[in-house]
Amino acid sequence: xxxxxxxxxxxxxxxxxxxxxxxxxxxxxxxxxxxxxxxxxxxxxxxxxxxxxxxxxxxxxxxxxxxxxxxxxxxxxxxxxxxxxxxxxxxxxxxxxxxxxxxxxxxxxxxxxxxxxxxxxxxxxxxxxxxxxxxx
Amino acid sequence: xxxxxxxxxxxxxxxxxxxxxxxxxxxxxxxxxxxxxxxxxxxxxxxxxxxxxxxxxxxxxxxxxxxxxxxxxxxxxxxxxxxxxxxxxxxxxxxxxxxxxxxxxxxxxxxxxxxxxxxxxxxxxxxxxxxxxxxx
DNA sequence: CAGTATCCGATTGGATACTG
DNA sequence: CAGTATCCAATCGGATACTG
Numbered sequence: 001x002x003x004x005x006x007x008x009x010x011x012x013x014x015x016x017x018x019x020x021x022x023x024x025x026x027x028x029x030x031x032x033x034x035x036x037x038x039x040x041x042x043x044x045x046x047x048x049x050x051x052x053x054x055x056x057x058x059x060x061x062x063x064x065x066x067x068x069x070x071x072x073x074x075x076x077x078x079x080x081x082x083x084x085x086x087x088x089x090x091x092x093x094x095x096x097x098x099x100x101x102x103x104x105x106x107x108x109x110x111x112x113x114x115x116x117x118x119x120x121x122x123x124x125x126x127x128x129x130x131x132x133x134x135x136x
Numbered sequence: 137x138x139x140x141x142x143x144x145x146x147x148x149x150x151x152x153x154x155x156x157x158x159x160x161x162x163x164x165x166x167x168x169x170x171x172x173x174x175x176x177x178x179x180x181x182x183x184x185x186x187x188x189x190x191x192x193x194x195x196x197x198x199x200x201x202x203x204x205x206x207x208x209x210x211x212x213x214x215x216x217x218x219x220x221x222x223x224x225x226x227x228x229x230x231x232x233x234x235x236x237x238x239x240x241x242x243x244x245x246x247x248x249x250x251x252x253x254x255x256x257x258x259x260x261x262x263x264x265x266x267x268x269x270x271x272x
Numbered sequence: 273c274a275g276t277a278t279c280c281g282a283t284t285g286g287a288t289a290c291t292g
Numbered sequence: 293c294a295g296t297a298t299c300c301a302a303t304c305g306g307a308t309a310c311t312g
Contacts, residue, residue, distance in 0.1 A: 014197025014306095025254035026247040027175075033246075034170030039163075052294050061150025063286050068295065078260025089293040090292085099256050106249045110169075111162040113242045118161035120235050124214025150286095188274055199306050204275065225273040226312090 032077070037062060037070040039107055042096065045080060046104045049095035079103060168213070173198060173206040175243055178232065181216060182240045185231035215239060 021027045032038050037059065044050065044058045056067055071094060074080045079100040085091040096104065157163045168174055173195065180186065180194045192203055207230060210216045215236040221227040232240065 011197070017196035025250035026243075028254065028257075029246060029250040030169060030172075030175055033166060034172075036166075036170075039166055056294095060153035061147070061286095063288095064295065065287090065297090066285065069285090076261055076264040077257045078264070084294095090295095092294060099253060099260070102253060103249075106246065107162075109245055110165060110242065113239075114161035114165035117235060117238060118164065121164075121213045124235070125212055128212040128214075192274095197306095199308095200275065201277090201307090202305065205305090220274095226275095228274060 032073075033107075033110075035070065035073075037066055038074065041067075041070055041074060041094075042079065042100060042104050042107060045094060045096045045100070049083075049093045052092050052094070055094065074100070168209075169243075169246075171206065171209075173202055174210065177203075177206055177210060177230075178215065178236060178240050178243060181230060181232045181236070185219075185229045188228050188230070191230065210236070 040059050041055065044055060050058065052067070052071075055071075056062060056064070059067065071080070071082065075082050077099075078097055080094050080096050083093045083095070085093070176195050177191065180191060186194065188203070188207075191207075192198060192200070195203065207216070207218065211218050211230075213235075214233055216230050216232050219229045219231070221229070
């Protein structure tokens with residue numbers, strides 16, 4: 001049992017690691033923010049509630065599949081509420097919860113950082129690309 | 137030209153939208169943070185510089201491919217520096233730049249938010265799952 | 273030690289069509 | 293209007309093997 005391949009050792013490490021990540025709040029949140037549509041939905045809803053079709057229009061080009069998937073996940077996490085008005089035709093409104101509004105503030109912080117530092121990133125890229133070519 | 141299918145209209149919207157997103161700093165940053173390994177590498181390097189193999193050990197289970205890919209991207213963006221010491225065998229150190237340390241502060245803010253609110257998210261999930269089952 | 277190159281399985285997400 | 297269900301193409305990322 002002392003003989004374990006590198007792959008086996010990595011596999012084991014990865015398993016433990018994943019388990020650790022699953023329980024890590026920061027990683028869970030990053031997973032959410034990572035989702036392209038999540039941040040857009042939250043931002044879109046920040047000013048106030050919207051209907052399903054309004055959201056579809058706001059998030060240009062989103063497929064119904066992804067929109068529904070995203071909304072369900074956010075509803076489950078308590079980020080937003082889904083309100084059905086049983087008129088004809090039905091009307092469904094989505095609105096940020098207190099938690100959701102709190103999250104939108106964090107997104108604002110991300111936005112601030114991005115706007116403050118994006119220039120540096122662009123400059124760094126130019127330099128990297130230029131230097132890379134010159135180094136050959 | 138008045139006749140355009142729904143798919144075509146969505147496609148056009150998506151194209152413009154993508155172009156918009158490409159130029160949006162916030163979205164660029166979220167794209168970065170979205171990468172599972174990026175935040176981990178930045179966090180790992182926050183205390184101080186590390187060698188390639190040290191990073192590989194710290195980020196349990198990462199494949200050389202992903203590690204290199206992540207490091208290259210972060211180097212290009214000016215988040216970290218790559219220093220080669222031409223000894224035998226070669227030694228390569230990775231260290232956060234000023235920009236990288238600034239980013240690590242943002243990650244800390246994310247961490248704070250996550251730790252503060254993750255309980256609410258968990259509760260919301262339990263309620264959602266329970267309520268969902270009861271509603272059937 | 274610090275990667276690079278290739279293959280390939282798994283996941284993602286868009287298109288499309290249909291339903292209450 | 294507000295979704296659901298299915299199919300499928302593309303992308304991602306891990307395993308593996310090889311190099312300076």
